[in-house]
Amino acid sequence: MKAVEIKQLTKFYKKSRGIEDVSFSIDQGEIFGFIGPNGAGKSTTIRTLLNFIFPTSGSAAIFGKDIVSETKEIKKMVGYLPSEVHYYDDMRALDLLTYSAKFQQYAHTQRIQELAERLQLDLHKKIEDLSFGNRKKVGIIQALLHEPKLLILDEPTSGLDPLMQHTFFELLREANQNGATIFFSSHILSEVQKMCDRVAIIKEGKIVQIDHVEALTKNNFKKVKLVLPDHEADNLSLEGIIQQQKQGDQLTLLYNGHMKDLMIRLAEMDVKDILIEEPSLEEVFMHYYE
Numbered sequence: 313m314k315a316v317e318i319k320q321l322t323k324f325y326k327k328s329r330g331i332e333d334v335s336f337s338i339d340q341g342e343i344f345g346f347i348g349p350n351g352a353g354k355s356t357t358i359r360t361l362l363n364f365i366f367p368t369s370g371s372a373a374i375f376g377k378d379i380v381s382e383t384k385e386i387k388k389m390v391g392y393l394p395s396e397v398h399y400y401d402d403m404r405a406l407d408l409l410t411y412s413a414k415f416q417q418y419a420h421t422q423r424i425q426e427l428a429e430r431l432q433l434d435l436h437k438k439i440e441d442l443s444f445g446n447r448k449k450v451g452i453i454q455a456l457l458h459e460p461k462l463l464i465l466d467e468p469t470s471g472l473d474p475l476m477q478h479t480f481f482e483l484l485r486e487a488n489q490n491g492a493t494i495f496f497s498s499h500i501l502s503e504v505q506k507m508c509d510r511v512a513i514i515k516e517g518k519i520v521q522i523d524h525v526e527a528l529t530k531n532n533f534k535k536v537k538l539v540l541p542d543h544e545a546d547n548l549s550l551e552g553i554i555q556q557q558k559q560g561d562q563l564t565l566l567y568n569g570h571m572k573d574l575m576i577r578l579a580e581m582d583v584k585d586i587l588i589e590e591p592s593l594e595e596v597f598m599h600y601y602e
């Protein structure tokens with residue numbers, strides 16, 4: 313059974329497009345990245361999965377349960393961190409989390425304390441007195457508290473300082489080692505590259521690519537840095553060059569053609585130095601959006 317199975321899911325807000333014909337699945341135990349620019353449809357997908365909004369057509373299941381008719385069962389298995397955390401401002405963080413734990417039928421006072429300590433959150437402050445980042449920590453604790461089988465995280469690191477991001481990723485890895493599946497939506501590609509096994513790229517409401525992070529960055533593309541003398545041209549024309557940029561005496565190419573063709577072309581040139589490396593997910597990703 314898949315942790316998440318989405319089949320031709322479509323959501324229109326009246327006439328405007330949210331997502332269209334989205335299909336993919338996430339295996340149990342996977343850390344799955346979901347990336348795309350603003351307005352691509354990441355939150356719409358997540359909100360539909362959690363039954364906050366109804367699909368226009370298509371279907372999806374979480375651990376075999378239908379997202380519309382069996383949402384109650386799904387909620388027990390899912391920890392959700394929204395991109396923006398809104399709470400009752402007048403409550404203390406501790407009271408809110410204790411209330412939330414009771415709601416989930418979990419009396420986990422010790423776990424609340426433990427997570428708050430690791431995230432350096434003062435539980436005795438009122439929500440309204442917490443900074444954006446500290447509110448986010450309340451959301452993280454709430455999502456992790458009942459040790460859910462699936463964690464759905466929408467832009468989870470926004471507002472966290474680098475040290476806290478590190479702690480947060482540690483907590484996620486621990487949850488994953490204990491069996492949790494993680495669905496990680498983000499537009500910060502470096503963190504998706506660091507955390508995720510596979511990634512789906514969404515653009516204008518449609519999935520444009522699904523692959524292993526490693527395959528996306530390793531198999532298809534190479535980043536080629538050439539140092540050229542002044543008399544060489546500022547650009548290179550060769551099939552397979554996706555992008556090129558000249559800075560000083562350095563020409564950087566994003567290339568997905570045959571290596572041999574590139575070698576033959578370079579052999580005709582006066583190349584002073586060359587470096588061939590794997591592009592970052594960001595460099596590959598940007599290409600999908602041009």
Ligand SMILES: Nc1ncnc2c1ncn2[C@@H]1O[C@H](COP(=O)(O)OP(=O)(O)OP(=O)(O)O)[C@@H](O)[C@H]1O
Nearest residue numbers: 325328329330348349350351352353354355356357
């Ligand atoms: N409540 C709504 N009413 C009408 N249109 C909406 C609504 N919510 C989202 N949309 C539209 O649906 C599309 C997808 O938006 P969505 O918020 O899912 O994108 P996103 O990938 O999460 O973007 P971001 O990274 O900015 O959060 C956008 O064109 C957006 O304008």
